[in-house]
Amino acid sequence: MSEKMHKRTYIDGVWVEGGSGRLLECENPATGEVIATVTQSSVEDVEAAIAAAKKSFYQTRDWRDMDSQTRGDILLHLADILERDRDELARLDTLENGKPLREAEGDVDDGIHCFRYYAGLIKVPYGGVYDVNAGFGTMHSYEVREPVGVCAQITPWNYPFLMAVWKLAPALAAGNSVVFKPSSNAVLSTIKLFEDFEEAGIPAGAANLVIGPGSTVGVRMAASSDVDMVTFTGSTATGQSIMRAAAGNVKKVGLELGGKSPNVIFADADLEGAVEWAMIGIFFNQGEVCSAGSRIIVEESIHDAFVARLAERARAMTVGNPLDNPDMGPLVSRQQMERVLAYVEKGLVEGAKLVCGGHRMTEGDLAHGYFVEPTIFDACTSDMTIVREEIFGPVVTVQTFRTEAEALELANDTPYGLAGAVFTSDVTRALRVIKEIRAGITWVNCYNPTFNEAPWGGYKMSGIGRELGVHGLEEYQEVKQVNINLTPGVVGWYEH
Numbered sequence: 481m482s483e484k485m486h487k488r489t490y491i492d493g494v495w496v497e498g499g500s501g502r503l504l505e506c507e508n509p510a511t512g513e514v515i516a517t518v519t520q521s522s523v524e525d526v527e528a529a530i531a532a533a534k535k536s537f538y539q540t541r542d543w544r545d546m547d548s549q550t551r552g553d554i555l556l557h558l559a560d561i562l563e564r565d566r567d568e569l570a571r572l573d574t575l576e577n578g579k580p581l582r583e584a585e586g587d588v589d590d591g592i593h594c595f596r597y598y599a600g601l602i603k604v605p606y607g608g609v610y611d612v613n614a615g616f617g618t619m620h621s622y623e624v625r626e627p628v629g630v631c632a633q634i635t636p637w638n639y640p641f642l643m644a645v646w647k648l649a650p651a652l653a654a655g656n657s658v659v660f661k662p663s664s665n666a667v668l669s670t671i672k673l674f675e676d677f678e679e680a681g682i683p684a685g686a687a688n689l690v691i692g693p694g695s696t697v698g699v700r701m702a703a704s705s706d707v708d709m710v711t712f713t714g715s716t717a718t719g720q721s722i723m724r725a726a727a728g729n730v731k732k733v734g735l736e737l738g739g740k741s742p743n744v745i746f747a748d749a750d751l752e753g754a755v756e757w758a759m760i761g762i763f764f765n766q767g768e769v770c771s772a773g774s775r776i777i778v779e780e781s782i783h784d785a786f787v788a789r790l791a792e793r794a795r796a797m798t799v800g801n802p803l804d805n806p807d808m809g810p811l812v813s814r815q816q817m818e819r820v821l822a823y824v825e826k827g828l829v830e831g832a833k834l835v836c837g838g839h840r841m842t843e844g845d846l847a848h849g850y851f852v853e854p855t856i857f858d859a860c861t862s863d864m865t866i867v868r869e870e871i872f873g874p875v876v877t878v879q880t881f882r883t884e885a886e887a888l889e890l891a892n893d894t895p896y897g898l899a900g901a902v903f904t905s906d907v908t909r910a911l912r913v914i915k916e917i918r919a920g921i922t923w924v925n926c927y928n929p930t931f932n933e934a935p936w937g938g939y940k941m942s943g944i945g946r947e948l949g950v951h952g953l954e955e956y957q958e959v960k961q962v963n964i965n966l967t968p969g970v971v972g973w974y975e976h
């Protein structure tokens with residue numbers, strides 16, 4: 481796929497020019513260059529895509545009614561095609577998002593595994609079977625899982641390929657028909673993914689792609705009464721407006737939202753290990769990670785040693801063109817860079833102590849890109865904006881505690897509840913603290929590892945529902961109970 485081509489909207493198995501008359505310029509954030517232009521979908525395109533998905537699900541029914549063995553086999557074939565295209569997909573994410581190439585390759589590998597996982601899971605029968613007596617006589621009762629119907633899916637830009645796969649793989653495996661919209665900041669790997677859908681033999685109308693702004697295209701997807709379910713990954717504010725839009729026809733809603741996750745480090749932790757994981761926790765993917773360990777909460781007695789070592793490691797990080805595999809690439813856009821730098825300013829004004837970083841990097845080859853130094857703020861307090869709000873960049877705050885109770889109070893002092901970690905060599909303390917952290921994804925003595933098999937999602941304002949694992953498939957399924965009367969005739973009214 482040549483990056484300079486005009487790309488198109490995919491409706492009912494046909495690639496069409498987006499009808500909005502507006503072009504989206506895809507920018508490489510490492511250089512500021514436009515690497516592709518894409519025609520944006522109109523609201524009419526959205527309606528057509530929804531109509532195609534509706535026809536696919538309720539009339540044609542070829543994907544929905546396909547036996548799970550065959551549907552799973554198509555997804556396995558897709559995974560093989562994606563494996564063939566792995567380098568191209570990874571390169572597209574790096575060029576558009578700015579993440580180091582090896583991280584993009586890891587995302588694509590995870591996504592391929594995700595399709596294989598759900599291709600297998602859909603073939604596994606599960607659900608309860610009960611023999612009950614409900615007062616009417618003996619009943620045989622069982623559960624049936626069915627696809628929800630037409631699913632609208634909307635994703636952010638920080639893991640363009642992987643966030644698409646986390647939604648598309650379970651929804652398609654379950655037999656739904658989908659209309660998908662990526663973030664305008666990163667569309668190219670999704671377009672390639674849909675080209676591969678076509679090659680794999682996913683029938684027309686079962687998977688449709690629209691491209692364009694949330695304010696027009698996304699809003700229409702969330703509000704349409706022909707959509708049975710909307711799933712969204714992005715900021716909490718957008719999630720709230722999607723939830724309101726979904727109320728019109730009480731469509732099912734799945735939300736994966738923002739975070740401000742605590743990384744709690746006790747004095748008995750392995751210091752060197754805790755520093756390395758804390759680095760991964762905040763600087764992986766330039767800190768543009770919903771689950772980033774953006775609030776370090778460290779025991780007072782090791783605070784000085786910990787911060788000194790963390791700063792030493794942060795200053796030594798390489799930042800550069802992500803195709804060259806530095807430790808960090810640029811932020812995704814000028815707008816995101818300016819947003820992050822504005823938070824740095826706010827941190828300084830509100831009295832946090834800047835230990836390292838805090839500036840845009842413009843030397844040499846970085847001149848036209850959106851590079852920001854790895855940044856550490858110390859002496860932070862819970863009322864500071866940089867501690868309360870999601871920055872979504874390479875900026876971490878440090879707070880200190882003396883007691884376990886104080887650590888937990890700081891950790892949970894947030895409206896978010898996506899993730900959290902604890903570092904300690906005391907296993908009972910680790911389990912006690914994890915039990916008390918109000919978050920959906922937690923780690924002990926590590927930060928960030930995630931598996932397709934394990935459920936992903938947030939407590940509190942970080943979301944509703946779960947992706948990945950068995951839960952991720954169940955999100956895209958309705959459950960029906962079927963009750964069969966085994967007692968001949970009418971037993972009578974309730975006997976109890």
Ligand code: NAD
Pocket residue numbers: 634635636637638639643661662663664692693694695697698699702713714715716718719721722735736737738739769770771870872898938942943
């Ligand atoms: P965003 O909310 O600005 O946009 C996300 C998507 O929603 C984009 O495709 C956008 O076009 C669309 N959109 C915007 N307004 C809309 C509206 N009113 N109706 C429908 N769609 C609309 O988020 P972003 O800046 O792209 O991504 C960063 C955010 O995503 C962060 O808050 C991050 O924490 C979150 N995120 C969460 C997870 C998770 O798993 N919980 C994963 C990745 C990112």
